[in-house]
Amino acid sequence: MHKMNSKNKTFIDKLRSSGLRPTNQRVEISKFLFNRKKTFHFTVEELKNSMNLKRSKKISTATFYNTVHALKSAGHLKEFSLENNTSYYDTNITSHHHFFDNGKVIDIKSDKITFQKLPEAPKGKKIKNVEVVIRLENNN
Amino acid sequence: MHKMNSKNKTFIDKLRSSGLRPTNQRVEISKFLFNRKKTFHFTVEELKNSMNLKRSKKISTATFYNTVHALKSAGHLKEFSLENNTSYYDTNITSHHHFFDNGKVIDIKSDKITFQKLPEAPKGKKIKNVEVVIRLENNN
DNA sequence: AACTACTTTATAATTATTCTAAAGTATGTG
DNA sequence: CACATACTTTAGAATAATTATAAAGTAGTT
Known part of the structure; x- marks a missing residue:
């Protein structure tokens, strides 16, 4: 038990x-x-x-x-x-985005990225979610 | 010729x-x-x-x-x-984005998505590129 | 033409993941 | 609370994508 x-x-x-x-x-x-x-x-x-x-x-x-x-x-x-x-x-299932830095992943809070313009979904489809990946490299 | x-x-x-x-x-x-x-x-x-x-x-x-x-x-x-x-x-190496629709991929021209706000890169890093994936689902 | 370094290829090895089927366990019913 | 049953666990085999190996072939140079 x-x-x-x-x-x-x-x-x-x-x-x-x-x-x-x-x-x-x-x-x-x-x-x-x-x-x-x-x-x-x-x-x-x-x-x-x-x-x-x-x-x-x-x-x-x-x-x-x-x-x-x-x-x-x-x-x-x-x-x-x-x-x-x-x-x-x-384990973070809230909508959010990621930095990718050579295989390492860092969360980006959803409100840190906002859009000015987004395309429409093709006919018969709708947007399920939008995910942004920002790839990083070393400075200089 | x-x-x-x-x-x-x-x-x-x-x-x-x-x-x-x-x-x-x-x-x-x-x-x-x-x-x-x-x-x-x-x-x-x-x-x-x-x-x-x-x-x-x-x-x-x-x-x-x-x-x-x-x-x-x-x-x-x-x-x-x-x-x-x-x-x-x-084969499209210009900066652009994608729709993913159940394993099918559709290009989104770069100018169809613009940002209002983007986070800064962590210290010592800089942004290499930004990629957006818009996942689609069927309209109900 | 000859040489050498780069290529191709078949095949084996590796990695991530899924499948299989036998042995074990959770749970509702009595 | 015993028990039947459907769900789980597990080791090991199977599969899929990719990478490594090393022998035979080819490009580019001399």
Whole structure:
């Protein structure tokens, strides 16, 4: 049996609302992802490595992928791509933008970028979201 | 006059300026990519398949990857990513933006999007470029 | 023509991800 | 609260995109 405090409940709710039963593995992943102050950017591989590093009983790769996908589909994680064929996830699901600096990602609050002009969606389509990536390089 | 020759020359120049000797394979890839009116979006796999379809002597996978990478590094192709772990390339290297519509990509001319406000680069960094992706969905 | 450095190619290796199917577990029902 | 059942976990195999290897071929120079 394991203890259940009120904090655990919000993690469990995130899982349930993603259509996932709150198994041990999933609750721990959910805690690891959402029990933090700052936005967290990660790849599934990174998540797996940092969580499994300290565990004697490892969580399997498939479980990490399954859980991250379900959380993403339920809207608890945001997915984005850099130019290296890997999916990145972001625990900040509010609309926002990114700096990319040689593989490092920094959030840009939504209100830091505003548009003067935006194109219309093609016929029969509408805009789902607008994402800005500002690529950085070293000064001089 | 010598329209065909001078055209070939521009393909060869693109290769040379990418640090590549103009071999047969590379000249054909360069022609295939740049001898067209409209912007071309592609993955290396797609490029390989459409070029090799009609050839008796196939060009190898590695050559496609090498050539596309060198052209990209030299600035003759632009790379971008969707959320499917595949690199896409764009023969339109002018600064511009994209609509993403379920894996389909549509160019947005640079002047269709202008900013009212943009954040400053972090200390020691400067902005290399700004890219906007507008994700589309079907109108209800 | 000969030389040398760059290329091509088939194939193996790698990386990220998804699939499979057998063994384990959460949960509603009684 | 036992139990049946549908959902989960897991190791390992499979797949997809890409990169590495090293032997055979070719371009550019001399």
